[in-house]
Amino acid sequence: MKFTVQINEGPYQHQASDSALQFTKAALEKGHEIFRVFFYHDGVNNGTRLTVPPQDDRNLQKAWSELAEKHGLDLVICIAAAQRRGIMDENEAKRQGLDADNIAPGFRISGLGQLIEGGIQSDRLIVFGD
Amino acid sequence: MSTVKKFMFVNRKAPYGTIYALESLEVVLISAAFEQDVSLAFVDDGVYQIAKGQSTEEIGMKNFSPTYTALGDYEVTKIYVEKESLDERGLTIDDLMDLKYEDEDDDWAEKDSIRVVSSEELAQIMGEQEVILSF
Numbered sequence: 001m002k003f004t005v006q007i008n009e010g011p012y013q014h015q016a017s018d019s020a021l022q023f024t025k026a027a028l029e030k031g032h033e034i035f036r037v038f039f040y041h042d043g044v045n046n047g048t049r050l051t052v053p054p055q056d057d058r059n060l061q062k063a064w065s066e067l068a069e070k071h072g073l074d075l076v077i078c079i080a081a082a083q084r085r086g087i088m089d090e091n092e093a094k095r096q097g098l099d100a101d102n103i104a105p106g107f108r109i110s111g112l113g114q115l116i117e118g119g120i121q122s123d124r125l126i127v128f129g130d
Numbered sequence: 131m132s133t134v135k136k137f138m139f140v141n142r143k144a145p146y147g148t149i150y151a152l153e154s155l156e157v158v159l160i161s162a163a164f165e166q167d168v169s170l171a172f173v174d175d176g177v178y179q180i181a182k183g184q185s186t187e188e189i190g191m192k193n194f195s196p197t198y199t200a201l202g203d204y205e206v207t208k209i210y211v212e213k214e215s216l217d218e219r220g221l222t223i224d225d226l227m228d229l230k231y232e233d234e235d236d237d238w239a240e241k242d243s244i245r246v247v248s249s250e251e252l253a254q255i256m257g258e259q260e261v262i263l264s265f
Contacts, residue, residue, distance in 0.1 A: 117164075
């Protein structure tokens with residue numbers, strides 16, 4: 001089956017990103033296809049490479065980046081939500097005249113159309129949120 | 131992209147305490163641009179999102195409620211409101227905004243977009259959807 005996964009909450013405060021990560025891993029292990037993972041609302045905060053969680057805790061951003069590299073996942077951060085919350089890639093930072101970017105490896109910034117396309121192209125769209 | 135799916139956006143939260151309502155509305159407008167079969171459901175505190183007479187001046191936030199009245203122009207014409215959620219909050223349909231659309235199949239007659247349904251009816255409508263996004 002082909003899935004699109006939507007994540008509406010940031011890391012650590014809510015379990016949504018953890019649950020989505022476990023779901024995505026399990027689906028891939030069972031041979032399913034992940035069409036896209038879309039980060040919306042505070043979920044965009046999963047895609048900053050500047051998080052430094054304590055060493056004895058999980059690092060969600062790294063876990064997503066590594067999973068993306070291993071399986072060629074398409075991790076998409078909503079641009080409108082990202083702009084509100086200060087998640088920037090190099091191009092967007094430049095365009096906005098900002099002095100830094102913070103997007104993590106394996107993530108890309110794009111529009112909400114990518115979420116709707118995920119809903120259209122996938123057999124199931126699964127929302128992880130509050 | 132010619133596939134048309136039944137998309138439902140389920141709105142469960144009050145409009146200004148969190149950003150879910152505003153950002154949900156942003157996705158709804160995009161989905162309409164993709165020419166999908168879109169419907170909205172308002173349940174729990176979500177019914178307050180389409181309450182009449184919203185004023186946000188004193189909380190310093192943007193009042194985005196006028197956008198709901200534009201949904202008809204985006205051909206988003208199916209807006210389901212759960213009756214139980216209204217009842218629990220002492221609200222009736224008269225407390226909600228007057229959301230209309232022009233029916234192109236009926237000589238552009240102006241019709242109500244809001245349909246108050248029981249939770250049982252809403253469950254059935256949800257069962258008919260292909261993609262449900264919950265906010």
